[in-house]
Amino acid sequence: MTESPTIGAVVALAALLIGAPLVPGLAARAKAIATGRRGPPVWQLYADLWRLARRGIVYSTTTTWVFRLAPPVLVATTIAAASLLPLDGRGSVLRFAGDAVGFAYLFALGRFVLVLAALDTGSSFEGMGASRDVTFAMLVEPGLFVALAALGITAHDFSLTAMLGGTAARPAAGVVTPALVMVALSLFALSLAECARVPVDDPTTHLELTMVHEVMVLDHSGPDLAMLLYANALKLAVFAAIIVGVLLPVPRRGGVMGVGSLLAGLIAMGIAIGLVESAMARLRLPKVPLYIAGGSALALFGLILLLR
């Protein structure tokens, strides 16, 4: 279990960390093209991050150390969660029995500090965003765990490396069963909710009252905001990597192929998000639970098929 990580795993993690800002960029670009505009360049987020990282910061006088702690913790937990994934298709940087639980709870830790940072400002807008965020998380979490359990049942192991990677004894190697497709679709639907994208949240909205994730980070600026934006992009990339792992099963990849399929997955994820965003508007708040429940039900169907 504690075998040292392969070079391939480390390289793939580096590729994910570097390539992550592509996903929102591609989404914006794909949406623009699909709606007949030119849109910003694909690497817009890199430019934004660079610009923000060189700025100063305005802190609210109400805030305490929690507000300053949130951005580093959010980035760190997301990177730690990514290190549990077999990104090159073979092995992960870190692995332990039942690490799927650790993966989900690392995201929870990030959410915990981010929500506290939002409440730290004492702003009613950010409190509202925080309340909505924990509500959606409450809906997403059971579905996410059903999907993870379904993958675990396939691999006979509750570890992400076994579920998604090459070391697994995944039966009928190379075959993607309908159940797995359902799980992948469910993960895609849930990732849109988890990462605050349309149809649950709209990152481009301009009215504070309609925001969820964006309004929580209203008071962050400069390098702090850069870290938050980066963490969100990385979260999207992590979900893309999981979906790649579900749909491209063993034995496969490793080395150049592994990193290549990972990057292809990031690009596909970005384009898919862009197409979803150009095809539909954000749902009204009371409809969001139905959307997430639908996504979770898909994973549950997959699990039932696997248990049959």
Next chain:
Amino acid sequence: MTLFLIGLALVLAGGVSAVATRRGDGRRGDVLYQALVAGGCVAAAVDPARVLAGRPAVTLAVRATTPGGDWVLGIDALSAVFLVAVLGVSALCAVFGTHDLRREAADHHDGVRRPTWFAQLSFAVLVVAIALVVAARSVVVFLGAWEVMAIGSYVLIVTHHEVADVRRAGLIYLVATHTATLALFVMFSTWQVGASDWTFAALGAASPSLSAGARLAILLLALFAFGFKAGLVPLHFWLPPAHAAAPSHVSALMSGVVIKTGIYGLLRVLLMLGGAPAWWGWLVLGIGATSGVLGVLWALAQHDTKRLLAYHSVENIGIILMGIGVGVLGVAHGAPAIALLGFAGGLLHTVNHALFKSLLFLGAGAVYRATGTRNMEELGGLARRMPWTWAGFIIGAAAIIGVPPFNGFVSEWLVYQGLFAAGQSSELLRLALLGIPALALIGALALACFTKVAGVVFLGTARSARAAGAEEAGRGAIAAMLLLAGTCVVLGSLPPLGLALVTGAARALAGTSVVVPEAVVSSAWTISLLALVTAGLVSVLWAVRTAALRRRIVRYEPTWGCGYDAVTPRMQYTASSFASSILGMFGRLSGARVEKTALALHTHSVDLVLDGVALPMWSAMHRVALRMRALQHGGGRLHFYLLSILGALLALLAYLVVGPRP
């Protein structure tokens, strides 16, 4: 074993010292009391620690000719786990309590000057009683200690008896605990029929020859009686009012330790009975999941910090029961490896919950002492006024949510693994997989709930003058909180430690042939590594940002009000608003009643079991009893009363003549 008894004697001596020094200025008496109670707890914990380190279990029997037979005490792996948690938490609660009582006596802002010696004496007696419950090996000692524990808790709950709500909470608690005790009497009597005497060893030896009916009765009565004490849904209704009414360090002790004796009782019965059938495992697992989800949902509806924490105890008892349920199912299906994971997870969560829940109660107590209110809507901004309390509270909150690298994660990780391992088997056991989304839902709701408490109480700006003028707790109180917080971090970032703590007891329950898989042990170390990596990344990012900002402009401005610049603290999001979106989804089940007016949103909560079932039932019983009283008094007709006595005697006589012969 001698050191254990000496330690308990020291604790008692601490209680007596509080009485002896009551006339002094209090300072010297406080030091003596703390030293004796804490020192006694440490001394008493040496024997259990030895057993945990691998020494053989010890017993001590005192020949007694009193009814009920010999008085036997013993420390085995199961008792040792509970004893270490009980004694550690008790010592710190005693330290906090001394400071809290002193400060209360100093400012007595409720207008009543209360002597502290009585509370301190009862506390010491309570601690000794809890330790004896866990160490008892014969029915008479167990029930005796159990009853002292119940009464001791009652006496402490009604410390502020001049408040009507407190008296009511005490009464509800008394009814609940004695109903449970009654069930215990019936259970032990049923069990003892085939046994040679009243020791646990004899009962254990007699259990294979129990009839099917007796076994069924014992299992159900144990779940009822110990479930009442532990506070599982729907027997939890006494818990929130009692915990809210008691002084903070007593709430911490009750929630952290006293309700765990219910869990201990269940496990002891399992051990003596040699396992339970699968249906009982399903029952425990189902009740666990229900308690978990409903407990945290009802917690979310509370605006009283201590009631909220009390409902969280219901939730965590649910998680513990889920672990135990998996364990029982594993044994019943002949899969000891699954059972081991379940029992280890349940036991470790018991220890973890004792730590972080007492920490949170002490934090809430410090806030109450500083502000005089438990209503979250009047608090806010305390992180600046009470930085140490805040540091302890946020660690406790992270631990109870179950995020790494805090101790709650380790035990939930084990329970998840137990559920998953059960889900992989090919039998009916697979259905245990449904526990996974339930546990995930519990975790996410707990996150919502604790961001609410931490955010509304400690962050933002003060919502009242009381919160604005709060002062940090005393040094001893802070030390108690930070020690608990430190233990949460240590057990969370070194998971093998916690695993080693409970392995012996879990093996005793799951079957001694099974060992903890190598994969789990090495995985526990990997979690340490993960914690280290995450902490390292955080510090690197923090350092890089600090270095980068050194040459840049950092300004401090009011919070961005979206263009509106007359913001007041009253415009902050309230606890009601924060919770309303989730509570709304659960409708009436959430127990929250919402009042919306054009200007304000208020929610208040009702307990579905207490207000919906128990109280109506009791008032119905009261009405029937009032009718019956007419029989007794007979409207002044004495001859009617005498006639009814005669009738009863005749009926008894008839039973003796025609009834079964002994």
